[in-house]
Amino acid sequence: MTDHDIPIDQRSTVAVLGLGPMGRALATAALAAGHPTVVWNRTPGRADPLVARGAVLAPTVGDAVRAASVTIACMIDYAAVRASTSGLTDRPGGTLVNLSSGHAAEARAMADLAARRGVDYLDGAILTPAPTIGTPAATILYSGRHALYQRHRALLDAFAGTGIHLGDDVGGAAAYETALLDLFAMSVGGLAHAFALAVAEGIAPAAFARFAKGIGGLLPDLTDRFAAQLAAGQFPADVSSVASAASALSHVRAAAAVHGIDAAPLEAVHRIIERAVAAGHGGDSYARLAQQLAGAGVDAVAPRAG
Ligand SMILES: NC(=O)c1ccc[n+]([C@@H]2O[C@H](COP(=O)([O-])OP(=O)(O)OC[C@H]3O[C@@H](n4cnc5c(N)ncnc54)[C@H](OP(=O)(O)O)[C@@H]3O)[C@@H](O)[C@H]2O)c1
Missing domain, CATH: 3.40.50.720 (NAD(P)-binding Rossmann-like Domain)
Incomplete structure (x- = not known):
């Protein structure tokens, strides 16, 4: 049969x-x-x-x-x-x-x-x-x-x-699931950290939520841009750049330190960004960070243009 x-x-x-x-x-x-x-x-x-x-x-x-x-x-x-x-x-x-x-x-x-x-x-x-x-x-x-x-x-x-x-x-479904859980875990971690910082600054949770949802609303378009840029192997900073994110993160880390809030998640993201800047990618878009993290792995699924 x-x-x-x-x-x-x-x-x-x-x-x-x-x-x-x-x-x-x-x-x-x-x-x-x-x-x-x-x-x-x-x-x-x-x-x-x-x-x-x-x-x-x-x-x-x-x-x-x-x-x-x-x-x-x-x-x-x-x-x-x-x-x-x-x-x-x-x-x-x-x-x-x-x-x-x-x-x-x-x-x-x-x-x-x-x-x-x-x-x-x-x-x-x-x-x-x-x-x-x-x-x-x-x-x-x-x-x-x-x-x-x-x-x-x-x-x-x-x-x-x-x-x-x-x-x-047979590993395909689990591969999708773990990458999606990665996104979920980091998003929940980001939400928890952001609320902690807002509350420490005296902002009422409901008042913060009103604007935090706007950040969440940016993600669908950003997700599509990541996909398109990783597929093309080109990372034009048409909206914002890695260097700009590095500067913003410095402020957030300083604010967390003032309030004694664990800054380890921010430091981890900052390290990723600083490696990209050191490699000469400060003028690129955020999708460059995924390419940098994936290393050679990204070439297997999305050949780079050069
Ligand atoms: N719940 C959801 O909405 C959801 C959504 C997507 C995916 N999933 C996935 O679906 C799976 C099951 O999730 P769940 O929500 O049903 O609950 P769970 O808490 O993730 O798993 C509970 C089940 O696992 C069993 N279990 C735990 N340790 C065990 C062990 N050492 N030996 C034998 N059985 C053991 C429990 O048995 P006992 O009753 O004896 O403890 C129970 O039947 C998980 O992998 C989860 O990630 C869940």
Whole structure:
């Protein structure tokens, strides 16, 4: 049988391992789509609402996996999935879809482990919150063999209105997720730092929020400019320059120091900027900082113009 001959799986029995908010949402969506659903969680008790909806609670991971043709793992991280499934002698021919968060190397290692056990493997990254699961608002990225993704489309489409298969490289979904989490983490860190500084200056949080949202509003256009400039390998400072950012950061660091607020996040960004200035890129746009950080890596995806 070739990959193209693999039949589409319409109402496969699903095992969901991990019943945190996201695992519960996935199991609920599988049930709503008519898939017989078996659930398992390390800590008992979380399955009760799902059992009330028709799910079967498996006493062990092995019981869950053996009952299903496809297993969805959704735990706090890959280590938890490995720990929970380490004792399994998996049934060859089953499919594991791992929707836990992790980085690309972990996804590739998990795929290797699955292959050694005779288990087909798809990796995925859920980009939207648990309440979106089972609705058009949900987005999930998948990576791994396309034929395997196609085989389980009926189930995977029940999870998210937007399911995107990125490619055969099993690390692809996790790579997107980690870069997006990088953006989220730094944004939240920036928000926390900015509010701390504003409050220290005696500004009411609500008054600050009014203008802070304007900064957030700049990001969509800035994101597009980063993408276009990195792709072109050219960094014209049509809006503002790296040198200007260096000067602004000096003021912010000084203000943080006055109030005794930890300036380490600002210092880290300042170091990145100063390296770019020292390399002669002070007159370039902010996107030059990404190019500088990525080093040779950026050439692989966006050949530079010179
Ligand atoms: N919640 C969201 O909106 C959201 C959005 C996007 C992506 N995700 C991703 O989805 C995954 C699950 O998230 P979540 O929100 O459901 O909650 P979570 O707090 O990230 O994970 C909770 C689940 O992991 C299990 N777990 C933790 N450590 C374990 C271990 N050592 N061995 C076995 N199981 C272990 C927990 O079992 P116990 O009940 O026994 O502790 C529980 O089932 C995460 O990777 C998260 O990043 C979540």
